[in-house]
Amino acid sequence: MITGEYRYSLDEKGRLMIPSKMRAEIAGNVMILTRGVDRCLWIFPTDEWKSISANILESTSLFQEKARLIQRRIIAPAQEAEIDKSGRMSIPQTLREYAHLKKECIVLGMLRYVEIWDEETYMRYLESTEDSFKEAAEELGGKINWWHS
């Protein structure tokens, strides 16, 4: 289970640190990097990626508009990325541009995968979703049993 929120800066060579606590959770040093849903990048451990991409393929058809949307945005841009000996990953330019990565980045552990955000973009995201978050939390609070009885 990968979690944690970290801030690192992209160096001049386009490399980004992956926090050691996350590295420790990942088998091997190769991961799959792709576009995420909200102007962020997603990084999956390879086995996680296999099951997710298979899942997406199964549940959608080539002849559906929506399926192609997802495939083109999530599946197609995916590429392998290696973590170097000092724990950094280099982020390909097209993906860097997509997520507007400049210097300061946020690395977010989402349990089964990792998200990379441009810091400013992330802050704006948090602000602009404050209200809907509170609603969602309130709603969720009613649905799940927070305290396993």
Add this chain to the structure above:
Amino acid sequence: MITGEYRYSLDEKGRLMIPSKMRAEIAGNVMILTRGVDRCLWIFPTDEWKSISANILESTSLFQEKARLIQRRIIAPAQEAEIDKSGRMSIPQTLREYAHLKKECIVLGMLRYVEIWDEETYMRYLESTEDSFKEAAEELGGKINWWHS
């Protein structure tokens, strides 16, 4: 049952004391630290956390807006934090920043989990919610039987 309101100061290394009475209630010396909903941090015993995060993960999906809101704010920032031999926990920087922790902090026992507040922030919170607290109390008063007969 963890309760109590304590004031401790963060030292220069970012460590915060966990009151011994709370420590006594906790199995092991590892806990989960994450963002809370109102500019405070939440600390859960690991088993509490497992059930909460599993619950959230189950009832939500990667491709749902609301799920991502909750995951990014509550699940993602979570990190394991160990209590050292003298009963302190070091608070990761991003979480310290989120809760505006400077020096003086308030540690609140909330029965099944613990909250950490910046003292000033907490005082302001109490003042600014005075009215809605009274309303809530009134409302609750109608619902429950305080003195179980």
Add this chain to the structure above:
DNA sequence: TGATTGGTGGGAAATAGTGGGAAAAAATAG
């Protein structure tokens, strides 16, 4: 008052993270 528990500070070792040089690979020009 001496012993035990709760809390504070800080040194030193270990680990994590940063920058950048140099080799290798890839791209571009002649």
Add this chain to the structure above:
DNA sequence: CTATTTTTTCCCACTATTTCCCACCAATCA
């Protein structure tokens, strides 16, 4: 096709941060 430049990769050295540990103070209790 070769020479030159640019980009990428690999690796090492340095710095910062975290962790571990111990010594000390303060309060409580016998």
